[in-house]
Amino acid sequence: MNQNVAPKLLAAQDWKAVGIGSKHESATLHVLGQATYTDDIPELHGTLHAALGLSSKAHARITAMDLAPVLAASGVVAVYTASDITGTNDCGPIIHDDPILSTGEVLYVGQPIFIVVADSHDNARRAARLARIDYEELPAIFTPQQAKAAQQYVLPPMQLQRGDFKAAFDSAPNVVRGQLFVGGQEQFYLEGQIAYATPKEDQAMLVQCSTQHPSEMQHVVAHALGIHAHKVQVECRRMGGGFGGKESQSALWAASAAIAASRLRRPVKLRADRDDDMLVTGKRHCFYYEYEVGFDAEGRILAARVDMTLRAGFSADLSGPVATRAVCHFDNAYYLSDVDIRAACGKTNTQSNTAFRGFGGPQGAIAIEYVIDEIARQLGRDALDIRRLNFYGKTERNVTPYGQEIVDNVIDALTAELEQSSEYRARRSAIEAYNRTSPVLKKGLALTPLKFGIAFNVTHLNQAGALVHVYVDGSVLVNHGGTEMGQGINTKVMQVVAHELGLDLEHVRITATDTSKVANTSATAASTGADLNGKAAQDAARQIRERLTAFAIKLYGDEDGLPVQFFDNAVLVNGHRLAFAELVQKAYLARVQLWSDGFYATPGLHWDAKTMSGHPFSYYAYGAAVSEVVVDTLTGEWKLLRADALYDAGNSLNPAIDKGQVEGAFIQGMGWLTTEQLWWNAAGKLMTHAPSTYKIPGISDCPQDFRVELFQNRNVEDSIHRSKAVGEPPLLLPFSVFFAIRDAISSVGGHRVQPPLNAPATSEEILRAISAVQMAA
CATH class of the missing domain: 3.30.365.10 (Aldehyde oxidase/xanthine dehydrogenase, molybdopterin binding domain)
Known part of the structure; x- marks a missing residue:
C-alpha cells in the first residue's frame, strides 16, 4: 500500500456530511427572492383564475x-x-x-x-x-361544550382505561377537580x-x-x-x-x-x-376538558380521569387521529397507573378542523400539566418537584397507559441539566423576593417537560420511497416523497445522500416532490419527514455505493484488506485514490447501474384502535423549557423575560436547522397559548379572519434572552443516523410560558388559590383570572 495514503485514511475517518450545521438548501434563493413557490410558476398562455363562492x-x-x-x-x-x-x-x-x-x-x-x-x-x-x-x-352548534351537551359527534367517542380508576380515586387522600378550555389556532x-x-x-x-x-x-x-x-x-x-x-x-x-x-x-x-x-380552512382543534385526579401527600398521582371534547367542525377530516394522539399524550412525561382517558370529536357548524403541528399531542399533554400545577399549589410545593416525582422511571413505572414500554427515557437527566443551566432554584427565590415588594407587577417562573411519540398513529403510513440518480460528471439528483415547507427536510436528505456517497452538498440536488417519480407517498407530517425519507434516500444511495464498491474492487483489487471508502468527493480503494466522478465515468462505460430506488418502512409498529393499545411510536423525543414572565396585574399585559429550552434531537442531522425548528416551535406554541384567539360571532362567522383581527407573535413578543440548546443523546432506535425528529415535539416547550403566567397570577393570592386560567391567556383572560384569585383570597 502506498505510504502517501495514510493521511487520507485519517481524513476518511473524520469526514462527514451529517451532524453539521449546513445552511438550508434554498436559503440563498429565499434571501434573493428567487425561490419558486406555486404562485411564482410562470403562467401558461390562456391561464384563467378561480375563486370560491362561500x-x-x-x-x-x-x-x-x-x-x-x-x-x-x-x-x-x-x-x-x-x-x-x-x-x-x-x-x-x-x-x-x-x-x-x-x-x-x-x-x-x-x-x-x-x-x-x-x-x-x-x-x-x-x-x-x-x-x-x-x-x-x-x-347550529358552535362550541365543543354545546356539542357535548347535545351528544353531537362526527365519530364515536373513544376511551382508554388502565387499572381501576374509580377504586384508586376513591381511596386517594387528596383530589383535584376542574374544567379547562384551550383554544384552537390559525395555521x-x-x-x-x-x-x-x-x-x-x-x-x-x-x-x-x-x-x-x-x-x-x-x-x-x-x-x-x-x-x-x-x-x-x-x-x-x-x-x-x-x-x-x-x-x-x-x-x-x-x-x-x-x-x-x-x-x-x-x-x-x-x-x-x-x-x-x-x-x-380548518385550524388546530380547541379542547374542552373535565378532569379529576387523586394523589398522595407527596404529590404522586394515584388516579386520573380526563374527558376531552374537541371542536371537530362540520366533518371528520383528521379529527379521529388527532383525538387518538391526544389520548396517547395525556400522560406526557408521567407514569399514570390508573386512568380513564376519554375523547370525543364534537360536531360543530364551524370550519372542519384539521392537522396542526403536534396533531393533538399538545392538547393532550397540557391537561396533565395543568393538573400537576394544581397539585403543587394545593400542597404548597414547587411544581418542578411534583413533576419530577411523577416522571416515568428507567426500569419500572415505565409502561404507558396504552401499553408501550419506554426504553429511551432521558427526561430526568435532561430536566436536571436544564434546572442547573437555567439557575432555576436561584431564580425562583429571586422572584419570590421580587413579588413580595411589587404590588402591581408580578413575576412568574415555570419549568415544564415533554415526551412526544414519533410515528404516524396509523401504522401503514410509516413508509417512504426515494430515487437517487448519479450522473456521469459525479453529480447527484435526489427525489423523495417528502415535501419541503421550510423545515429543512430537503437539506437533511441531501446531507444523508452526500454522506453515503462521500460527497459535499454542492454535488447533490433535490427536485420537486412529484407523484410521477415516487408513488403512494405518505404526508409530510407526524414529525416523520426526515426519518422516513432520509432512510429511503439512504437505501437508494447505499445500493449505488455498493455497486460502485464492487466495480472499484474489480478494477483495483482489495489486497490491502481495507474497505473501499467514499469521502471528500473521492474514493479510496486498495491504495488508489481517485475522484468520485472518475470512478462514476469508468462505471458508466462498464454499464454499471448508476441510479436506484430506495424504500423504508418503520419496523415494530402496531396499534389496536378498538382496545387503544399497542406500540404506536418508534421512539420518543424529550425536552424541557424554563420561562420567566412579568405580568401587569392592572392591565393583564405580560412579557416573556427569558426562556431556556433544552431539546433531545438525538444525533442531530443538522444542529443549525434543528435549533431553528425549536425556536420557531417555541414562539408558535407561545402564540397558541397566549395571543392567538379565534372568535366566532353569534351567527357562527369567524371574525378573526385577517392579520388585523388575529394576533400572532411578533419580534417584540420574543424574549430578549432566549437560550436554546440540544441535549446530547443518541437515539436507541435505528433512526436515520440515530437522530430524532424535531418538527412537532418542541411545540410543547412553551407550556412553560403559560404556567409561568399562571404562577405570576397565583402570587396575587399568595399561591393559596388556583387561578382559573384558560388558553389563550390573553390580557382579558389574565385579568379575569386575577379577579377570581383576588375574590377568593
Whole structure:
C-alpha cells in the first residue's frame, strides 16, 4: 500500500456530511427572492383564475340560488356547482363526509358552494360575491361544550382505561377537580392555499399546488374528475409554510382548480385570499376538558380521569387521529397507573378542523400539566418537584397507559441539566423576593417537560420511497416523497445522500416532490419527514455505493484488506485514490447501474384502535423549557423575560436547522397559548379572519434572552443516523410560558388559590383570572 495514503485514511475517518450545521438548501434563493413557490410558476398562455363562492350561513338549506349576476360579471368565463362535478364530490381524507361543493345544505359560514372562473384573480373574487342565495336557516352548534351537551359527534367517542380508576380515586387522600378550555389556532402560513391545474393530453391533469400530501391530492383530483390516478400528476417544489393545514385541506383547492381546468380545457389557478383562506380552512382543534385526579401527600398521582371534547367542525377530516394522539399524550412525561382517558370529536357548524403541528399531542399533554400545577399549589410545593416525582422511571413505572414500554427515557437527566443551566432554584427565590415588594407587577417562573411519540398513529403510513440518480460528471439528483415547507427536510436528505456517497452538498440536488417519480407517498407530517425519507434516500444511495464498491474492487483489487471508502468527493480503494466522478465515468462505460430506488418502512409498529393499545411510536423525543414572565396585574399585559429550552434531537442531522425548528416551535406554541384567539360571532362567522383581527407573535413578543440548546443523546432506535425528529415535539416547550403566567397570577393570592386560567391567556383572560384569585383570597 502506498505510504502517501495514510493521511487520507485519517481524513476518511473524520469526514462527514451529517451532524453539521449546513445552511438550508434554498436559503440563498429565499434571501434573493428567487425561490419558486406555486404562485411564482410562470403562467401558461390562456391561464384563467378561480375563486370560491362561500356560504354566509352556519347551518341552512339553500332554497334558491341565482348565479346569473356572477356569470354576467366582468371577465367571468364560467361558473360551476356540485352538479358539474363528473366524478366524486368529496375531499374527506378518511370519512367521505366533506363535499368539495355544497349540494344544497351548508354546514358552516364559509363553506364553498360554487366555483367562478374569470380572466383575472380580482375579477373572479369580485364576481363570487354577486350570487343571490336564499337560505332556510337550521339550528347550529358552535362550541365543543354545546356539542357535548347535545351528544353531537362526527365519530364515536373513544376511551382508554388502565387499572381501576374509580377504586384508586376513591381511596386517594387528596383530589383535584376542574374544567379547562384551550383554544384552537390559525395555521397562518406565509403562503396560503393555492393550486394551479393544467390539462394535458388524453384527459390527464398536472396539478402544481402547495401541499404536504401530493399523493392524497392525486387521489382526490382523480376521484373528482372520474379518471385513474395515473392520469393525475401532482407536483410541489416547496411551500411557504405548512403546519398541517396543507395535509388534507389542500385537497379542496386542488380539486376545485382541476375541476375547472378539466371542464374548460385551459389552465386554472386558484389562489385563496387570506380572508377566504382563514374563513374556509380548518385550524388546530380547541379542547374542552373535565378532569379529576387523586394523589398522595407527596404529590404522586394515584388516579386520573380526563374527558376531552374537541371542536371537530362540520366533518371528520383528521379529527379521529388527532383525538387518538391526544389520548396517547395525556400522560406526557408521567407514569399514570390508573386512568380513564376519554375523547370525543364534537360536531360543530364551524370550519372542519384539521392537522396542526403536534396533531393533538399538545392538547393532550397540557391537561396533565395543568393538573400537576394544581397539585403543587394545593400542597404548597414547587411544581418542578411534583413533576419530577411523577416522571416515568428507567426500569419500572415505565409502561404507558396504552401499553408501550419506554426504553429511551432521558427526561430526568435532561430536566436536571436544564434546572442547573437555567439557575432555576436561584431564580425562583429571586422572584419570590421580587413579588413580595411589587404590588402591581408580578413575576412568574415555570419549568415544564415533554415526551412526544414519533410515528404516524396509523401504522401503514410509516413508509417512504426515494430515487437517487448519479450522473456521469459525479453529480447527484435526489427525489423523495417528502415535501419541503421550510423545515429543512430537503437539506437533511441531501446531507444523508452526500454522506453515503462521500460527497459535499454542492454535488447533490433535490427536485420537486412529484407523484410521477415516487408513488403512494405518505404526508409530510407526524414529525416523520426526515426519518422516513432520509432512510429511503439512504437505501437508494447505499445500493449505488455498493455497486460502485464492487466495480472499484474489480478494477483495483482489495489486497490491502481495507474497505473501499467514499469521502471528500473521492474514493479510496486498495491504495488508489481517485475522484468520485472518475470512478462514476469508468462505471458508466462498464454499464454499471448508476441510479436506484430506495424504500423504508418503520419496523415494530402496531396499534389496536378498538382496545387503544399497542406500540404506536418508534421512539420518543424529550425536552424541557424554563420561562420567566412579568405580568401587569392592572392591565393583564405580560412579557416573556427569558426562556431556556433544552431539546433531545438525538444525533442531530443538522444542529443549525434543528435549533431553528425549536425556536420557531417555541414562539408558535407561545402564540397558541397566549395571543392567538379565534372568535366566532353569534351567527357562527369567524371574525378573526385577517392579520388585523388575529394576533400572532411578533419580534417584540420574543424574549430578549432566549437560550436554546440540544441535549446530547443518541437515539436507541435505528433512526436515520440515530437522530430524532424535531418538527412537532418542541411545540410543547412553551407550556412553560403559560404556567409561568399562571404562577405570576397565583402570587396575587399568595399561591393559596388556583387561578382559573384558560388558553389563550390573553390580557382579558389574565385579568379575569386575577379577579377570581383576588375574590377568593
